[in-house]
Amino acid sequence: MKYDKLVTNALGRIVPTIINGKPAVPYMGVGKYRPTGFKASTKIASCADYPEDGNKVVSSLKEALVKAGLKDGMCISTHHHFRNGDLVAVPVFDIAHDLGVKDLIWLPSASFPCHEVLTKYLEDGTIDHIEGSMNGALGKFTSEGKMKGLGILRSHGGRYQSVQDGEVHIDIAVIAAPTADLFGNMNGVNGPTACGPLGFALADAQFADKVIVVTDNLVSFPCIPWQINGNYVDYVVVMDKIGIAEKIVSGTTEITKSPDRLLLAEWSAQFCDEAGLIYDGFSFQAGAGGTSLSIGIYFADILRQRGWKARFARGGSNKYLVKMLEEGLVEYILDGQTFDLDGVRSMRDNPHHVMTTPFTSYNYHGKGNFSSLVDIVILGATEVDVNFNANVVTHSDGYLLHGIGGWMNTLFGKTVILPVPLFRDRIPVIRDEVTTICGPGELIDVIVTERGIAINPLRTDLIEKMKNTNLPIRTIQELKEEAEKICGKPEKPKFTDEIVAVIKWVDGTVIDSVYKIGK
Amino acid sequence: MAEIATTGNKGKGIRSDCFVTLELTTKGGINLQLESKVGVMYGESIRKLAHEIMAFLEIKNANLKIEDAGALPLVIAARIEAAVKKLHKTDKEYLLPVPAEHVYATARDKNRFSRLYLPGNSPALMINAGIHHPDGIILDLEDAVAPDKKYEARFLVRNALRSIDFYGAEHMVRINQGERGLEDLEYVIAHNVNLILLPKCEHAEQVHAVNKKIEEIVHRTSYIVHPIWIMPIIESALGVINAYSIASSADNVVALAIGLEDYTADLGTMRTMEGKESFFARSMVVNAARAAGIQPIDSVFSDIGDMEALRQNVKNSKALGFDGMGCIHPRQIKVIHEAFAPSSEEIEKAKKIVFAFYEAEKKGLGVVALGNKMIDPPVVKRALNTINLAVKMNKLAENWRESYEI
Numbered sequence: 072m073k074y075d076k077l078v079t080n081a082l083g084r085i086v087p088t089i090i091n092g093k094p095a096v097p098y099m100g101v102g103k104y105r106p107t108g109f110k111a112s113t114k115i116a117s118c119a120d121y122p123e124d125g126n127k128v129v130s131s132l133k134e135a136l137v138k139a140g141l142k143d144g145m146c147i148s149t150h151h152h153f154r155n156g157d158l159v160a161v162p163v164f165d166i167a168h169d170l171g172v173k174d175l176i177w178l179p180s181a182s183f184p185c186h187e188v189l190t191k192y193l194e195d196g197t198i199d200h201i202e203g204s205m206n207g208a209l210g211k212f213t214s215e216g217k218m219k220g221l222g223i224l225r226s227h228g229g230r231y232q233s234v235q236d237g238e239v240h241i242d243i244a245v246i247a248a249p250t251a252d253l254f255g256n257m258n259g260v261n262g263p264t265a266c267g268p269l270g271f272a273l274a275d276a277q278f279a280d281k282v283i284v285v286t287d288n289l290v291s292f293p294c295i296p297w298q299i300n301g302n303y304v305d306y307v308v309v310m311d312k313i314g315i316a317e318k319i320v321s322g323t324t325e326i327t328k329s330p331d332r333l334l335l336a337e338w339s340a341q342f343c344d345e346a347g348l349i350y351d352g353f354s355f356q357a358g359a360g361g362t363s364l365s366i367g368i369y370f371a372d373i374l375r376q377r378g379w380k381a382r383f384a385r386g387g388s389n390k391y392l393v394k395m396l397e398e399g400l401v402e403y404i405l406d407g408q409t410f411d412l413d414g415v416r417s418m419r420d421n422p423h424h425v426m427t428t429p430f431t432s433y434n435y436h437g438k439g440n441f442s443s444l445v446d447i448v449i450l451g452a453t454e455v456d457v458n459f460n461a462n463v464v465t466h467s468d469g470y471l472l473h474g475i476g477g478w479m480n481t482l483f484g485k486t487v488i489l490p491v492p493l494f495r496d497r498i499p500v501i502r503d504e505v506t507t508i509c510g511p512g513e514l515i516d517v518i519v520t521e522r523g524i525a526i527n528p529l530r531t532d533l534i535e536k537m538k539n540t541n542l543p544i545r546t547i548q549e550l551k552e553e554a555e556k557i558c559g560k561p562e563k564p565k566f567t568d569e570i571v572a573v574i575k576w577v578d579g580t581v582i583d584s585v586y587k588i589g590k
Numbered sequence: 591m592a593e594i595a596t597t598g599n600k601g602k603g604i605r606s607d608c609f610v611t612l613e614l615t616t617k618g619g620i621n622l623q624l625e626s627k628v629g630v631m632y633g634e635s636i637r638k639l640a641h642e643i644m645a646f647l648e649i650k651n652a653n654l655k656i657e658d659a660g661a662l663p664l665v666i667a668a669r670i671e672a673a674v675k676k677l678h679k680t681d682k683e684y685l686l687p688v689p690a691e692h693v694y695a696t697a698r699d700k701n702r703f704s705r706l707y708l709p710g711n712s713p714a715l716m717i718n719a720g721i722h723h724p725d726g727i728i729l730d731l732e733d734a735v736a737p738d739k740k741y742e743a744r745f746l747v748r749n750a751l752r753s754i755d756f757y758g759a760e761h762m763v764r765i766n767q768g769e770r771g772l773e774d775l776e777y778v779i780a781h782n783v784n785l786i787l788l789p790k791c792e793h794a795e796q797v798h799a800v801n802k803k804i805e806e807i808v809h810r811t812s813y814i815v816h817p818i819w820i821m822p823i824i825e826s827a828l829g830v831i832n833a834y835s836i837a838s839s840a841d842n843v844v845a846l847a848i849g850l851e852d853y854t855a856d857l858g859t860m861r862t863m864e865g866k867e868s869f870f871a872r873s874m875v876v877n878a879a880r881a882a883g884i885q886p887i888d889s890v891f892s893d894i895g896d897m898e899a900l901r902q903n904v905k906n907s908k909a910l911g912f913d914g915m916g917c918i919h920p921r922q923i924k925v926i927h928e929a930f931a932p933s934s935e936e937i938e939k940a941k942k943i944v945f946a947f948y949e950a951e952k953k954g955l956g957v958v959a960l961g962n963k964m965i966d967p968p969v970v971k972r973a974l975n976t977i978n979l980a981v982k983m984n985k986l987a988e989n990w991r992e993s994y995e996i
Binding site: 330331333334467468469495496497498521522541557558559561562564565 | 605606627628629630631632633634635659660661662663717718721722755919920921984
C-alpha cells in the first residue's frame with residue numbers, strides 16, 4: 072500500500088503513518104521524538120570470502136550488480152557529488168531494466184536534470200519510487216501522481232539518520248569514486264572527475280549489504296587519501312568515464328549581479344554585524360546561491376577591516392570561500408561538498424580544508440552534530456509563512472521541484488537568516504501558509520527581503536539589539552501584506568487529496584505531505 | 591489600420607511582462623487565450639481584468655491572446671489597452687486607482703543627487719527601482735525605448751507612475767524630442783508625475799512649448815495635485831551656448847542637466863575619462879544653472895562595473911559645482927550619494943559657522959563672527975545647508991549642538 076492511516080501531526084499537517092507498507096512516526100515537535108532501540112546492523116563479513124591479493128575488480132558494472140544479487144524490490148543507492156555530471160546512476164537502472172528487474176527503490180542523496188531520463192523506468196515499473204530528492208522533471212512526475220510508490224524526501228542528515236536507524240535498508244550501494252584502488256579505497260579529490268569529498272556516500276558504504284565502487288581512475292594500492300575505506304567495499308568496477316567534469320563543478324556559483332539581490336546580501340551582512348553576530352572567532356555557513364555568496368564577500372570585508380577571523384566556515388565550498396581561507400580570514404573550512412575546482416584543489420592540498428560527512432555535520436541521531444555550533448546560517452526558501460515556517464521543496468503552484476539538501480539540518484544553527492525576495496515575478500514568497508512545511512518557524516530567525524526585515528518574535532535578543540538600527544525592520548505580517556498589495560492575493564493551487572510524497576524531518580518523523588496536482 | 595496588433599515583450603529572459611496579441615473580429619464575443627507562468631495563482635484574476643478592460647474600451651468581439659511571464663496588473667492593463675488603441679480609436683483611458691501613498695509633491699530645491707534611468711518599456715526594472723532609494727526615478731520614453739515600442743511604452747509609463755510605489759523617489763519622465771514629446775505629455779501629466787526631463791534642449795521656446803501643453807492638460811483635466819517641474823537636458827553645442835536662457839526660461843525649471851554622449855558627438859569628439867572635451871560645456875551648464883538659481887545636474891557615468899571610477903567621477907562633478915548626476919544602474923546610487931554628501935571636513939567647518947550663527951542670534955547680534963572674522967550671510971546659508979544635508983544623510987546627529995564644544 073502506498074500510504075495509509077492519516078493523522079494530524081504537531082504542526083497541524085495531515086500525514087500518513089504507513090508509508091510504502093512500513094510504519095512511520097508523525098512529527099512531534101523539535102527535539103520531541105526520542106527513538107529507542109538499536110541502530111541498523113550489517114552482516115558480519117569475513118576476509119576468507121574476499122581475495123587475499125585485495126583485488127576486487129570485476130569486469131563490468133553489470134557483473135558487479137549481478138554478483139551483488141540484484142533482484143526485484145531492492146533498494147539501490149547513489150550519491151550526488153557529481154551533480155549534473157553524473158554518468159553512473161542511469162546505467163545502473165539501464166542494466167536493471169535489461170535484466171528485467173522490477174520495483175526497485177532508488178535512494179540518491181540528490182537528483183539532477185541528468186537523471187530525468189529515469190522517468191521511463193518509473194513509468195515501466197523498473198523503479199517503484201524514489202527516496203531522497205525529486206528535482207525538476209522527477210518532481211513534476213511525482214506531483215502528477217505518476218510514481219508507483221510514495222516518494223520520500225529527506226535532508227542530507229535525514230538520509231544518514233534513516234539508513235543508520237534502519238528506516239531504510241540499502242541492498243546495493245553504487246558509489247562513483249573519482250579515484251579508487253583495486254581494494255576499494257576511494258577519494259574524490261584526484262582524477263579527471265574530481266569532485267572534492269565523498270561524504271554523501273558514507274552511510275551507503277557503512278550500512279549497505281553490498282557496496283560497488285565505480286571509478287575511471289584506478290590507482291595502485293594505496294589510494295591516498297582514502298576518504299572512504301575499501302574495507303566496506305565488495306566490488307570495484309572501472310568505467311571509461313563516470314562523470315562530466317564541467318558539469319560536476321558547474322560554475323553555478325558566481326556572485327550575483329542583480330542589484331536587488333545585492334541589496335539583500337548587503338542588508339543581511341549589515342544585520343549580522345549590527346546584531347553582534349559577527350565576532351573574532353565566529354562561524355558561518357552560506358550556501359552556493361548568488362545572494363549567499365555575496366554575503367560571504369561582505370563578511371570578508373568586515374573581518375578584514377577589523378583584523379578578525381572566522382574560526383570556521385561550513386561548505387559547500389567555492390572559490391570565494393577558498394580565497395577567504397587562503398587570505399587567513401577563515402581558519403578552517405568544514406566541507407560537505409565542493410562547487411568548483413578551487414574547492415577541490417583546496418580540499419586536496421590544504422589541511423585546513425576538511426571533508427565532513429552527513430554523519431559529522433547533520434545526523435540528528437548522533438551524540439551531537441556540527442550544525443548547532445554554527446553562529447550564522449544563510450539559507451534560501453521558495454516560501455515563508457507568517458509563522459516563519461518555510462518551504463524549500465514545492466513552489467506556490469504546488470509542484471514539487473527541489474530537494475531538501477542540508478537545508479533542514481542547518482536550521483539548528485544559532486541564527487538562521489533567509490534572504491529572500493518579497494515576490495518572484497508576481498509570486499509572493501511570504502504567504503499566509505506555506506504549500507509544504509520543511510522547516511518549523513521556531514528555528515527560523517530572520518527574513519530579509521528587499522522591502523523590509525522581519526525578526527522572529529521568539530528572538531527577543533535580536534529585536535532588542537536592532538532597536539536603533541537604520542535597517543527597515545518590519546513584522547512578517549506587514550511584509551506579507553505588502554507582497555499582496557503589489558502582486559494581488561494569490562489563489563491556492565488546486566490539489567487532489569491524494570498524497571504523492573512525504574517530507575521527513577531530521578529525526579525521521581513525517582513533517583508534511585505533498586499532494587497530487589489537480590486539474 | 592492593422593488587422594492584428596501586438597504589444598509587450600516575450601521570450602527568454604523576459605520577466606514581469608506579457609505579450610498581447612489582439613485581433614478585432616465581428617462576432618463571437620471575446621475569445622481570450624491565456625498562457626501564464628502564474629496561471630495557478632492569478633489565472634482567474636488576469637482573465638477578469640482582461641474582460642473588464644475590453645468591456646470598458648467597448649470591444650465586443652476579438653481574439654485576445656496573453657502570454658504572461660508574471661506581469662503585474664498595471665502591466666497587463668497597459669499592454670491590453672495599447673493593443674486595443676492600435677486598432678480602435680477611443681478617448682477612454684483604463685486607469686487603475688492610485689494609492690494615496692504613491693502621491694507626493696516634491697520641493698523645488700529637493701536633493702537631486704541621483705536619478706535612476708528606467709527604460710520606459712521594461713516593467714521588470716521598474717518594480718523594484720524604489721527600493722534602492724534614488725532621489726528620483728526616470729521613466730524614459732526617449733532613447734531607452736525602441737521606435738516601434740514608443741507608443742505602447744506611454745501606457746506602461748502612465749500606469750507605472752500611478753501604480754508602482756517608488757518609496758519617495760521623485761517621479762520623473764524623459765519625454766521624446768519635438769512633437770512626439772508633446773504627445774507623450776498627454777500620458778503623464780495628469781498621472782502623478784513630478785518632473786519632466788526635456789531632451790536635446792537648445793532654445794527656451796522648447797520649454798515654453800512643454801509648459802503650454804502642460805497648462806492645457808492641467809486645465810482640461812483639472813489636475814492640480816502637485817507642481818510639475820522641468821529639467822531641460824543640454825546635449826548640443828547650441829544648447830550649451832543657450833544654457834542660461836533655457837535655465838531661466840520658466841519658473842518651474844528647477845534643474846539643468848547635461849548629456850555628454852550626444853554633446854561630444856555634436857562636437858565631433860569622443861568622451862574620455864578625464865573629460866577635458868566637456869569641461870567648457872559642464873562649466874557653462876553649472877554657471878547657467880547657478881545664475882538662474884537652479885540645480886546643475888551632471889551626465890550619467892556609463893561603466894556600471896567600475897565603482898571606483900564612478901566615485902572619482904562624482905568627486906570631479908561635485909568639484910565643478912554640480913548638485914547631482916544620473917545613474918543607469920541601481921548600484922551607482924549609493925556611491926553617488928556618498929560622494930555628493932558633505933565630507934567630514936565640510937561638516938566640521940559648517941558646524942563652526944552654524945554654531946556661531948546661533949550664538950549670535952541668541953545674543954541678538956546682527957552679524958555672525960568666527961573669531962575676529964565676519965561671516966557673510968551666503969556662507970552661513972551654505973553651512974546651514976551642509977548641516978541639514980549631513981543630518982538627513984545620517985552623517986550628523988540631529989541634536990549635535992547639544993554636545994558641541996568650540
